[in-house]
Each structure stands twice: as structure tokens, then as C-alpha cells.
Amino acid sequence: MTVEPAAATIAVEPPLALLAELTHRCPLRCPYCSNPLSLERGGAELDAAAWKRVLSEAAALGVLQVHFSGGEPLVRRDLIGLVGHAAQIGLYGNLITSGIGLDAARISALAEAGLEHVQLSLQDSEQVRGDRVAGLAGAQAQKHRAAQMVREAGLPLTINAVVHRQNLDRLSEIVELALALGADRLEIAHVQYYGWALPNRAALLPSRDQLDRATALVEAARVRLKGVLTIDYVVPDYYARRPKACMGGWARRFLNVTPAGNVLPCHAAETLQHLHFPNVAEASLAHIWYSDPVFARFRGTRWMPEPCRSCERREIDWGGCRCQAFALTGDDSRTDPACALAPDHVLLAVARDDATRPTPDFIFRQFAGRSGPSPEFAS
Amino acid sequence: MSAGRTVVRGASVLRFALHAKFRFDEVRQAWVVLAPERLLLPDEQAVAVLRLVDGVLDADAIIDALSREYEAPPDVVGADVLPMLQDLVDKRVLRE
Numbered sequence: 001m002t003v004e005p006a007a008a009t010i011a012v013e014p015p016l017a018l019l020a021e022l023t024h025r026c027p028l029r030c031p032y033c034s035n036p037l038s039l040e041r042g043g044a045e046l047d048a049a050a051w052k053r054v055l056s057e058a059a060a061l062g063v064l065q066v067h068f069s070g071g072e073p074l075v076r077r078d079l080i081g082l083v084g085h086a087a088q089i090g091l092y093g094n095l096i097t098s099g100i101g102l103d104a105a106r107i108s109a110l111a112e113a114g115l116e117h118v119q120l121s122l123q124d125s126e127q128v129r130g131d132r133v134a135g136l137a138g139a140q141a142q143k144h145r146a147a148q149m150v151r152e153a154g155l156p157l158t159i160n161a162v163v164h165r166q167n168l169d170r171l172s173e174i175v176e177l178a179l180a181l182g183a184d185r186l187e188i189a190h191v192q193y194y195g196w197a198l199p200n201r202a203a204l205l206p207s208r209d210q211l212d213r214a215t216a217l218v219e220a221a222r223v224r225l226k227g228v229l230t231i232d233y234v235v236p237d238y239y240a241r242r243p244k245a246c247m248g249g250w251a252r253r254f255l256n257v258t259p260a261g262n263v264l265p266c267h268a269a270e271t272l273q274h275l276h277f278p279n280v281a282e283a284s285l286a287h288i289w290y291s292d293p294v295f296a297r298f299r300g301t302r303w304m305p306e307p308c309r310s311c312e313r314r315e316i317d318w319g320g321c322r323c324q325a326f327a328l329t330g331d332d333s334r335t336d337p338a339c340a341l342a343p344d345h346v347l348l349a350v351a352r353d354d355a356t357r358p359t360p361d362f363i364f365r366q367f368a369g370r371s372g373p374s375p376e377f378a379s
Numbered sequence: 380m381s382a383g384r385t386v387v388r389g390a391s392v393l394r395f396a397l398h399a400k401f402r403f404d405e406v407r408q409a410w411v412v413l414a415p416e417r418l419l420l421p422d423e424q425a426v427a428v429l430r431l432v433d434g435v436l437d438a439d440a441i442i443d444a445l446s447r448e449y450e451a452p453p454d455v456v457g458a459d460v461l462p463m464l465q466d467l468v469d470k471r472v473l474r475e
Contacts, residue, residue, distance in 0.1 A: 014406055016418055062406035064413055092400060092413040116398045117415035156398045156415045156471070184471055185416060227384025227469045232416070 012251075012290055012299065014062025018091075019069055019256040019267055020051065022079070026072040027100045029135030030123065031362035032162055032197035032204060035071065036270050039367050040259040048078040050280065052085045054257055057285040059089045063255075067119075069096040071259070080109050087114020094119060096160070099146025100139060104153075111153040118150045119158040119187070125173035133166070135364045147181035158185040163214065164204040165355065171214050175221050179229055186229055188218060190236035193351075194268040194323045196365045202354040203362055211239055238348050242313065243320025243336035250298035250322060255289065263288045265295055268323040272332050298322050303333060307341045385475050387438060387465040389457075392475065394434030399472045401429055414472045428460055432473060438464060 024039040046054070055066060066086050073079055074097055086093045094117045095110065107118075122143060124130035130140035150157045159178040163171060171188070178186040190211075191197045191204045206214070218233045225231065237244050247254045251265040261280040264270060270277065275297070278288045289295060297303065301314050308319045319325075320336020328337045328347045335342040387393070395401055399414040410426045412419040421429060427448070431441045442460050446453040467473040 060406075062404070064404065064411060064418055090402070092418075094415065116400075116413075119416070154397070156396075158416055187416070230469075230471065 013253075015058075015255050015289060016063065016253045017065040017067065017255075018055075018058045018063045019067045019254065020054070020082075021069050021071065021256065021258050021267065022051070022073045022076045022082070023071040023259050025075045026070055026098065026365075027075075027136055028072070028098050028139060029364040029366060030121075030133060030162075030196070031135075031200040031364050032164065032191045032195070033365040034192070034195040034197070034267055035365070036195060036268075037199075039365075041367065045076075045259045046257075046261045046280070048081055050261065051078075051082050054261075054280050054285065055082070055086050055091060056089055057280075058255075059086075059091050061286045061289060063091065065092045065094060067094045067096055072098050072100060074098075074101045074106070080106075080113050083110055083115050084113035087116075092116050097121070097146070098134070098139070099143045100136070102142075102146045102149055104149050107149045107153045107155070111155055115155065117156050117158065119160050120147055120150065122159050122161045122174065122177070124167045125170045125177045129167065129170075133362075144181065147183070151182045156185070157181070157183045158187055159183040160187045160189065162189050162191055163206075164191045165206045165210065165359065166204070168206050168210045168214050171217050172221075175217075175225075175229075175231070179225075183229060185232065187232045187234070188214075189234040192234075192236075192268075192321075192324075193238070194271055194321075194327055196363070198327055199363050201351060202357065203360050205238060205351065205355040206236070207355045208239060208352070211236065237320075237324075237336075237338035238351060240338055241340045243317050243324075243338040243342075245317045246321035246324075246336075249300075249318035251289070251295040252299065252318070255285070263292075265298075266323070268321075271323045272326055275332075298333075305333060305335060307339075307343075308335050311341070385468050387461055387468055389439040389442075389461075390437050391464070392434065392437045393432050393464060393468070393473045394475075395432065396471055396474045401432075412472060414470070417470060417472065419472070424459070425463060428463060432464075 023045055024035050025042055073095060083093050093115045095115055096119045099120050120143060123133040127140040131137050147157060159181060161174050193201050197204060218231060222231050247266040256264040256267045257280060262277045263280060264277055275294050277294055278292050304314060304319050308314050320338055322332050325334045325336050326332040329344050334344060337344040337347045399412060401412050404411045410421055412421060431444055442453050442457045446456040
């Protein structure tokens, strides 16, 4: 007699959210950008008609929320039309932006088109340091103005602060700045090490001591600011005992469409270069979600090796992050090395040693073919 | 928007925050709450509460209505409903 584990027959439910990466173009050059190292140029981007079709297919499939992201979505001149289309078909629209290039007329038009929420990135609490990480002089000041414009347009504001070795000691100031900017919500996210962050890991990974102080600070701030400022905290799994349930599990809740129309189960999935991801020009989102082999590849628990396969947490963390497993071990079906039970867990100890060494220079995000340090911050 | 925390009491009249949407999803055949960076799939009891949140009824009136509907004592119903409303206020889904 064989007893199939319940998870082996897991039903595929409709996705909850779509990350619409409208472009990879961005005025900023953050060295932890989650875009791939090989950036898509403007000419390869889906046009407005294709995006509207994608949004309609997403809504019909059961997607409830759409995150307009990039790169910097504001560089798309057709953004207001896309936001309006999403609102008309019942999608809850969120704009994930650097704030660079926002003006009062544009944010009013976006609000009028039905945008529901703005998520504004913040690199630091201090102007000079913020501008340095953003790779753009004047960026921090523009962000402060953008926050004010979002509030004046009557939209809820989330500040998205990516934290790392070089700004974590100012976390208290970052919380105060989020309050001063009128945020309803603050997302404090430790850098995740794929995309541009992986080659910059030695410049970004915090020390254990920094991390512990930051975590204690967040816990105290959450109590103090309950009902005033919601604080979400994404811990760095390089110091965790168990991996994060990346995207709530591969192809379980989210899908991502890249500027060129490739459909991914998460925004980092193209780092799995040996996989062929489908394109919106080839098939509908529904067909891709329910039938594409690459979406089925790591869905559920059947693909899992040991120790995941028999682990009681297999439907909690879903084996962790496939991209991280591949980036660190070269095999996308290994247990995420972030798990203390993983055979490759020692790789994280090696990486954590980086956090005790002198901080190297950043490699700033840039399109292929350009080289050299950021012009504004050449040292 | 960094005012103080709203504490839910019996006399609190609540409504959905401007950017929180409570709607029926045809694909899932279920009620959903959409809010900034939040997506809640309320269970049947929570839906029964949320359908009474209309900016007119106060929390006591909601509890009374539910206690009649489910034939349960108001203090028992209130012990479930008030913390749920407080939680949704803290999450900025509901407001006074």
C-alpha cells in the first residue's frame, strides 16, 4: 500500500498578485537592484496595448493586485493609461517607484486614474549617503518631495527602505524619517542576494551584531508605533535558521511579467538561465499559469530533495528560494542553503565571513556596454 | 497621517479606509479585502462582520445584529468582534 502525501496532489490556485515590470530603465543605479544583471533596453519593452492585454488576462485569471514596477515605472509615458486600465477591470493598483521624475500633475493624474497606493524607495536617512547608494546626486531630496506629493494627492504611502551593512546603523533615523514623510507603512527589507546584490554581497551583508541591534529596534518601534505606522520587516536569511518561503512558494501566489513580456514565477527567476520562460506573445497568462512546465517545475513538494521532502516544514517554506539555491550551489533543485538543515548550509558561513572584512566599493547597476564607476561618485 | 492610534470601543463607528476595498471576487467566489500591500481573505464569520461595517452602525450595533443572527450572547460575540475590528483598524483597513 502506498500513501501519497497530501501535498503531492496540491491544487493549483489562481495567483493573487502580478508584478508588472514595465521597464528596466531607471535614473538610479542602486547596487542591490533586484533587476537582472542583463538589463532589457527600452526598445524591447512591451507597448501599452500589450500591457493592457496582459492586465486583462491577469484579472480574468484571478489576480487581485497589480504592482507597477521596474526599473522606474515613471519613465513609461503611458503609465497613467495602464493604471487606469487596471482600475477599470477591478485590479488594485500599486506603484513601486523611486520618486524620481514625479511631479504634482502626474501624481494627481495617477490618483484620478484609480491608483490605490504608492511605495516609495528610500536608500538612507542622510542625503549624501542616500544619493551615493542611489548613484544620483539630489535623489534623496527628490524622494522627500515625492512623498509630500503622494500625501497631497490623498494616496496611502509606504516607504520601502532596503537595509544593509552601510545604512543599518541609522535604522532609528530611517524610522523617524518615514514618520516625518507621512508614511502609513514602512517596509524594512534586508537586501536579498540575487540580481545586482550578489556581486555586491561583501559590501552589503551586515554583521550579526548589526542585525541583532536592528531587529531589537524594529520590535520596539512596532510596539511604540502600533496603529500609527505599520512596520513590515524582511529578515536576511543569511542569518536565519530556516529559509524564507520565497514568493509563498514557486508559482503558488505570484507572477511576474518582465519588460519584454517574459512570464516568471518570481522577479529573480531569469537568473535560472537554463530554464526557458514563456512570453506573453506566445500564450495567455492562464495557459502559462496552469500548464507551462517551468511553472510546474518547483510547484508543490514533489520536486523536493531531502531533507525538504520529509520535512514537517515543507509546506511552510516550500524549500526556500530556487534562485538562491542555484546562485550558491549551481543546482536549482537543491535545498536552499539558508536552511540550517541544508547540506550546503556551510556556504552561508563563508559568505558571513565577508561581513567581517573591509567593505569593498560598490558595483553600480548599469546597462551592458557601460563601464567604470558612477560619474557623480567616482572616487 | 501619523496621528495617534484609534482604539475601538462599543460606540466606535467604523468604515473602510479610502484605499481599502471589500469586494466579491467572481474567480474565487469569495469575499476579499484589498488594501495597500495587504490582501485579506476573510472567513465566513469575518465576512458577516465586515458586511455590517458601513460608516453608520457603531460596534455595539454590529454586535447586537450578529448576536441576533447567530443566537449568541452579545458579550460572547463582542469578545470575537471587537479584537477583530481593532486589528483591522491597526492594519489601516478600517477607520473611524
